[in-house]
Amino acid sequence: MKRSIFVIMMAILLVGLAACGTKESGEKAASGTENKQKEDFVFASSGLYPPFNYTENNKLVGFDVEIGTAIAEEMGMNPKPVTNPWQTIIAALQTDKFDAIIGSMAITDERLKEVNFTDPYYESGAQIFVSKDNDSIKNADDLKGKTIGVVVSSTFEENAKEYTDDVKTYDSDVTALQDLLVKGRLDAVITDRLVGMYAVNQNNLKIKQVGEPIYLDQMGIAIQKDDEELLKKVNEALKSIQENGTYGEISEKYFGEDISQK
Template sequence: MKKIFIAFCIILMSLFFAACQKNKNDNQTESNTTLSLKVGTDPNYKPFNYKENSILTGFDTDLVDAIGKKENIKITWIQTSFDGLIPALKAGKIDMIASAMSATDERRKSVDFTQPYFKSKNLYIKLKTNNEISSKNDLEGKKIGIQLGTLQENAAKKIKNAEIRANKDLNIAILALKNSKIDAIIIDQDAAKGFLAENPELVSFYQENDDSEGFSFAFDKDKQKEALARFNKGIDELKTDGTYDKLLKKYDL
């Protein structure tokens, strides 16, 4: 009887270890499965997403590509205007948004956001020669340029009697400001760095929080849970291994 009992225990232990190994192999297979994602971006938002020598680049672009390599995700970039990104996501034309999009409660009604990967602020800029404007209160009743569909558009709408000039491309707003066709622009502070450096006649005069959790990657609601988990994991890993900090330094963020 003792021998039978020992044999029975050995069989149970063998079955247990076999089940554990199968579960381990299943998990490895799942994590090693290649995902293919069409990622939408607006390449007019330096330093996050822009073109250099006709090649798509930027902080968001490099971050997504680095996560893709680490998490076995094939990335195909799709370029579209910022205000068309969520409609394209809902229509299935893209699987993910990576375009310096701020996570807000309103957007969260239709998309799933990753954890934030960058926090920024709104910056207000004007012509140096415009002495009529020195504070946000001075913008009441003035013409304000913004990029269509951004949080800066929401900020402009809160200014009393402001005349909002929305464009899909911030370069159009910058040109209008330089030609005195508008009085000010509200822009992300980090996107403003390049414009201010290239246009010394412009100057910032006010800064504020943008009322969001920060920039996040977005997926269609409840449709990309595995990809969402991999990107959250990837963000953490890149912050741990130093890749994230290198990208911050590369793009002067």
């Protein structure tokens, strides 16, 4: 009888230990799931295009960076902004270095052969800038035969070639605009109106914009051609941040207005 009681007690004890082990394992599994990092949304820009994307205190910041971050969070993903040279940025996207390009890339027919674009997230114009003491250039017609500075591999580079064979390319707009102040270096710079005005104000450059914008660009987020699922998700997230006011808040911070409404 005593032996039977002993056997029963041991069986109860073993069942209890097994239950505890199962519970503990379950708790660890749940904890592991909760602590699992969200999937990264890696998006790229040149990092040389203030106020849209640039480095400040060793950190990538700017309008594009904040828009990309808001889109990632809307999709429930972890935002991870990175930089890549502009002239190779599409090739890098095609080789899976990142998920998207959020770097104020103009939507063009040529680029659409290589990538897909989301709905436009803002529109801006190609603007002519000259030094303040330059009165010989008042509009696009005056650019014929002049020396024009542009960012390499930009839509502005192709546009400048319509007016002159003397086109100088730069890695950043700020460097190009600063060269307007070096005698004999450049006659004009063609760049985005918002970028140019920001550079003038931030760097106190003695330059000015002349004439109306030569043309308007619609900027989109570039996604790999075969990634229709991500394209749909990013478009939905972009629409959401525009509707819930997040986009407007970011835009007001950099431009004092909602540039998606321009």
